[in-house]
Amino acid sequence: MSLKKAPKKANLNTTFSLGAVAAASLVFGPSLAHAQSSVTLYGIADVGVEFLNNTTAGGSQVREVSGNLSGSRWGLKGVEDLGGGMKAIFQLENGFNINDGTTAQSTRGLGANATTTSRLFGRQAWVGLSYKGQQLTLGRQNALIYEQSIVFDPMGVSSRYSALSLDYALAARIDNSVKYTGKFGPVTAQAMYSTRYDTGYGAEVPGALITGRFFSGALTYASGPVAATAVYEQRNSNTVATNTSTERRALAAASYNFGPVTAYAGYRYLRASNAFLPTNPITVANGSEANAANLYWLGAQYLITPSFQLTAAGYYHDVHSTGADPWLAVLNADYFLSKRTDLYATVAYAHNKDNSALGVNGYGTVAAGHNQTGVTVGLRQKF
Template sequence: MKRTGLLAASLVSGAACAQSGVTLYGVADVGVEYVNHVRSANGSNSVVRMQPGNQSGSRFGIRVVEDLGANWRAIARLENGTNLDTGTLANGTGSTQRLFGRSAYVGIESPYGAVTLGRQDAPIYDFAKTYDLLGVSARYSITSMDPVFAQRIDNSAKYFGQFGGLTVETSYSTGWDAGYGGEVPGAPRAGRQIGGQLGYTSGNSGVAVVYDQTQGSTVASQDWANKNLAVGATTAFGAARFVAGYRWNRSQYGGANGATMLASTQRTDMYWLQGSYNFTSAFSLTGGAFYTNNRDNAQDPWLFIALADYALSKRTDLYLTAAYARNRGGSALAVGSGNTVQPGQNQTGVLLGMRHKF
């Protein structure tokens, strides 16, 4: 099933919404997963469980557009994330539970681009929406290798412009995750984020480069940075589409809140290849291979993912996805978000689910 319409809707650009109005929309996505070698108190075991938000995070959103004249518009978006298995809020971090954790921003759109303020997708996330054919999904996708590709940023100002085939995007945050700190008086670098993307598309092909940098979120860690640079290329031939990508990473801090200094700076390189084929308007197959080269040790895992998607209608689809993580040198890569694995053990996951968009 084609995902471009759903993914494009999350970008700040709203050129298709030229008239004033309020749009209510949502996604409901849930499935059942089997995973082996899950880390537990007595070693590792298999588990069967319900998993929410697999191919698309379940959500309810409000999109607002006001026509100001002369092709200028005021825009706003409030988008809630929901765990469909329990009805609880998604997208919380640290002690912060967010009512509108997926998006909460307001801005101005013009022929020169859009400027928005609030909580929104980082440029590296927007990059992944094109250069991960698995849809940057929460379960088995590029985010299994590195969650930075699904990064949202609090307290941010963002510019997004499209000029013919050229895409230009920048972001700056004074505190990239309110759940972990930032915006500390006397510590202007604490929790800071900067990012940008430059892309070009022509016909069925496209290339892009994106940069993302986050600083440690405390006074003590504000000078430590996590830096990512990624490039991607995509092309299509008939019903087939292919993607290739590379990500360079340099990390000085660890822990989700960026408050722990690593014993030494870590360097990793990540590579991925993907392909998809639409057999009919309703049925598609997508596959991908990912590899991480850790420059500091031999922990170099592989991840293989396959996805079959069948559309029951324009708004409802069934999916079956499987992933295999091959760990090497004591690495502990799990197949997807919410999973863990014992160091050095391989892991297999299979997930069957349903998604409805409204």
């Protein structure tokens, strides 16, 4: 069964047959004639105007921003039929900022630990084989927890005002990875392993195999109106001196469809060692950090008409050993001008307590102890 969400989450792709393959088969003989290949060019251009109050610099801000409901991107994906049910597959996906034309996914890590890498295809870059419901791929790929968050977060871990505001890893990509996906009726099983999940911190280290290691597993069930998932992942620190330090996550989520309404519920567990690098600080008071937290969310999408959809979501962060437990509320209205183009407006409110510093776009984006309101109005076009 498909786990695709309401129409606003879908991509519309324009597929081009590789005429060059057909021409080459005439030149180089029958050895190429049996292979049927295609490449799909696709993308999303998403841009809007955002208002924020209580910024870290003080006062309010109005700015043009790219990638609000969907990260702006363009990509190529292809398939070649090798015969006997076997297919070769690939995907290359570039992220960009449509408001200024710069590439995205170049900065990794947080704060003083942030690094910059040159990524032409920063969203995805992988190649693999598929065979009768089984798939094995290698390269830079979406983390399993990201794939499931897209489906089970009411806001689809959108770039602004979603579960991503509370945990960067819910939209993570993993370098140097191998991923297995197997479909068994209504159940999908996945496993993923990386020898160095973020090459912004360098290549694999000889004699230190666990430095930057990543592994993950997921089970997903979908049948009729019901879908549910469970995911676990673990990362080792990216430095040799701290490579036994880890960051561990577990996610459980479910959805249920009531005709025009789909309801969502989710939970994420997080625990990180104090020496983990890159850090994932949960800022609770004047820059202090906690290394464990529970994240809960509830939400719903209501397709009022085929052209108009409302989404509401609430996120609560229970930070361990502190009273600094902020929450985020989001309301989105999406009007579809066509299957490819929509206009949207999103309002979010982040509430902080005990000097926590959650902004609508993430921790550290609001003055500590202050609440924040964000409003974005934008246009999205898929191709």
